[in-house]
Amino acid sequence: MIFALDVGTRKIAGLIAVEEKGTIRIVDSELIEHKTRTMFDGQVHDVLGVAETVKEVKERLESRNEIELKEVAVALAGRFLKTQVGEAELDFSKVGHITREDVMKLEIEAVTKAQESVEEDFFCVGYSVVEYRLDGMWMKKLEGHRGGKAYVKVVSAFLPVHVVDSLMRVLETVGLTPVHVTLEPIAAMDLTVPEDLRYLNISLVDVGAGTSDIAISKEGTVVAYGMIPMAGDEITEAIGKKFLLDFQTAEHVKRTVFSEERVKVKNILDREIELNVREVSEAIKPVVDQITTEISTVVTELNGGAPSVVMVVGGGAKVPGFVESLARKLDLPLDRVSLKSVESTGLVEDLTGKVKGSEYITPVGIAYSAMRNRGSVFSQVFVNGVPVKLMGGVGRYSVMQVLIQAGYRFSSLVGGEMISFELNGKTLLRPKRRTSVKIFVNGEEANLSSRVKHGDRIDIQTEEEETPLRIKDLVKPVKVKLPDGGVEEVFPEIVKNGTPVPPDADVEEGDVVSFPEKIKISEIKSKISYGKTRIVVNGEEKWISLVNFDLLKGEVPLKDDEEVPLGEEIDLVEKGRKTLEEALEVPHITVSFNGELKKIPLKILHRIDEERVELKDFKPMVIDLLKDLKLDGLKDYELLKNGRRAMFTELLEDGDVIEFRIKK
Template sequence: MKNTFDDLVFSLDIGTRTIIGIVAQHTEDEKINILGYSIKEHDRRNMYDGQIHDIEGVTKIVEEIVEELEGKLNVKLKKVSIAAAGRSLKTCKVRVDKKIDETLEITKNMVDALELEAVQKAQNIVNEEQNNNKLKYYSIDYSVINYYLDDNVMTKLDGHRGEKIGVELLATFLPQMVIESLYTVISRAGLEVGTITLEPIAAINVAIKEDLRLLNLALVDIGAGTSDIAITKDGNIIAYAMTSKAGDEITEILSKKYLLDFTSSEKLKTQLNSKDKHNFNNIVGMKYELTTEEIVNDIYDIIDEISREIAEKILEFNGKAPSAVFLIGGSSQMPGLKECLAKNLGLPKERVSIRDISFIENIEGMDNNINGPDMITPIGIAIESLNKKYNNLIEIKFNGKEIRLFNVDKVKVSDILVLTGYNPRDLLPKLGEDFIYFVNGDKKTLTGGIGKPAEIYINNKIGNLNTSLQNGDVVEIKKGTKGEKMIPYLYDCIPREKIIFINEKPFNLIKYVKVNGIKIEGNPKLKEGDKIEIIEINTVEELLEYLNEDVSIERILLNGKKIKGNEKLEVNDQLLFLPTNNIHLIINGKEITIKHEKKEFLFVDIFNYIDFDLTKPKGKLVLKLNGEDAEYMAPLKDGDTIQIFWNK
């Protein structure tokens, strides 16, 4: 029975050294059945480090694979699933800080806008480093390393207040030319792109299942041109990286060591993991009979160098050695490589292992030619397509323009803003203009009102920066608005009263107010730059002068205490003006008038007004009041007769 393409998936892994095509289908018991495969090497250097250079050369091999598989399976292949090389990814670590209004609570929208600004900064850095124009790179993903509040590390910013917020993140980008060259090859081969993913994503979804990604693991795809690294932690892929040393370095060192041409060196390299003894002739006819161990010892330095660079990249992006490392790719099978990598990472050697397809569950139709670590990525591409996790590039209409995005995962509104260079500050509300005025010569500023944050609509429904998008969605953003300039009234800018209490009665120290030199009545609306002068009473002496009170400083209590000088007056001060009293007495036969401020004048108070020394007794002290013996605390009244003497 002839298969139809609706039942099948055709995937291509377009690599530096080989191109692998696989046709597979889901079985009734939910297994994946490999119906056919084709593996072809490039007959010349069509690709360098995973990037297509000779489009015609790559197209020719793809056409040969299509013809072979169509002949084997009696099908017409129309659509193909492909993957962009992970080695083309660029990562950039950036930090962005932004001053904020410390009176406002930090919202999620503010944090999202901060992250978006950081991703755009990373995109600009990547574009400048690669000498590409703006928008030449797709934003793939990013992971937050740290948040900052006033330069202090925070795990979360929402709900806090401060003067400055910041974020440090690791952003990942893919160049547009990688996608364009892949699409060109597929189109010229008479095919359509059905789905597209990234090679490290396809590989990691097969090699490291989601339930293992809670662990800190590294997946290293060691190919011909580069070694590509993906790192997982806490359930996520947290970083992508690459080194420029891989299998070709081993091929070249073999060529130089034994004087072999490139093809012979490549053949010798691939046999090192499958044969113990090797017989070959070099270009001048010299014969070699060497064991794998002898050859590995001869080229150990380059094996160690490759592993050391991989280890350094893992440590750079992970900060420490991961819990374990999985190796895939054709060059991962190089004898001694995994042991060197374990040594350079400081891991036990059993923590670095080669992943082949033997551990993949629910897969059928494999034979000995497609069971190695070099088949992880092509099978991963096929599985990704069968699971329909990634559906090609998607088109979104953004503010009236058509935008195409690479659909590596859930595409969010924020991804469009990064791609289009949308200014994240347009998402936030803006403060209105400040109102400037002066009070007694001091400049004052009234901050403008707060505007409204941006409104994000997806298909005419309200959304946010994290709203997921589908192909054909229409996204519109209404920019955040600017708040109004606040025009105050006079009493919004100055106190209407400055109250103290005189003998328990309230008194306003503010006499009147001038605006631009003119005395003002009422509460008028101010104009920009108005100069306000508050005429007020500031000291006790100014108060007595204003009240026209003939009261001496000695008769005034300020907050219950006698004042010593011209005290400054403050709001809610309590002043007490003491009354002046006279009492007429006859003391030892002499009439005396005494002025005092007491409510009650006592016998003992006399000694403050007469010359009588109590410190030098001359007998018994006798006190008489109107002819009777008196006590010290006896109250006195006008006309009382007093006698004070020593009785010897």
């Protein structure tokens, strides 16, 4: 069974077909117009808009037939088409009888040679065989023969990558995998011009809504493809401009007036008008003349003159006068230019009763060429023994592209499982696990950039090891060079998901991490471990520094309120040692005693052993200032606190001024 999809400029046609004794049996069909103009000149402009219509076609067919459609055959219009001839020769003397796989390998080799002459940003979307030769003799087919050197000549069709990618993206969006992709005129030619007729000089012209695609056959093969970016839409636009109609209304007029003689519609001014065949025919005559002139010019150039016969297909050519105009432009008798219908091919059995007329040639042709596997460029390589089909980039696929198409995750090939997180307002993607990947192509060691071709075998060996991503892997520290030659790294305050965390904290999917870009010298000093020792104060463990030091940039000391950017390098220079009280930053008050400033601690330090100390609260009194004085036999004195008489037991406060005088 084949699910064929014709993604046209105006509408999308879907067919479910099966092959039976050389004919195509149409099991079901669905035709839906785009709700808006999502395609122009056969090219997808609105991926989601086109995908919506494709999805509707797919779901209707699935519902009626109680099946799930996963694979599809499609064709591309020839917008920006380029063609190139390619030749190849391979030695099959050691393979026995030539198989279909051997023929495919030979044909793909020829397409690869053709692609060498085309820009990098073009994909091959189809090809036709011009001739086969076996040991120098012309052969109609190679398969089944035994011989030595086999030769093939092909004409290949190329489209820009973005044209191909947009259609592939539509299919991906609706969950369809392309198993057959070709060019629309190749599909139409396969159905309307069988191989036995190709000894005649025939031009096939497929007039759709956006493009008119052309194929030329003679001397037994298809020799050229071409296109013009004009077709049925230009005819619709001519009607709209003449009678002031929106595009949808003009399209309705084009489809109905020629069968019903007259049609009533409203123009853009909301006025009802009645149009007849004569008026509409006169309105479209100039654009029909222009389109057929362009087609005849391309046909003549591709063919080297007028062909013997022109077969016209597609809904765009159904307007009266089109075939007659084309015959005049090519200087051919009218009976040599024919509007071809599906019914006239003799190859179609339609169980639906709906698949009729020239507009169904392309979708049925897609199904027919898919059944016969003709004209579709799919290279095949093997990944760990599993076949993988590659479309379009013949001979240009890298190992990486193949593995991605084979279902390997990008992250597993270039560093492991990837996580996304936010760092200072920027969203980043980083590997969470590291993967060791060994790649072999046809038994020889290769890498992700190595090129592969049809028939190559890729073997992948991977080993994963857990390597957590930590914040310190992402944040540059300030590097402090120590007197002993070592270097200490100082990180700023780091916040993860609103909570401060250490630099070695893990980074997980969705984390939000922030930190300042600069760090104060005072903060660096507080975080440096150099000269610090462990001590237990009142049962609580502390790390204190017993070293006085300066931080320098070059030879210039840095002040505590200065900032340095992360990643900076600075030097630490010792300036002596601290007392234990200084290191513990014991609080104190400063008072003036007889004109001399004195620091008095507010806690008393008692050392229990080398690692443990006790700090007890202390409330200094005036008498504590007099403990070093000899006061024996003292009878007369004057004691003032802040200028007033004081007692020995009065408590001292920061800034007090104490005066003590002995009277003689």
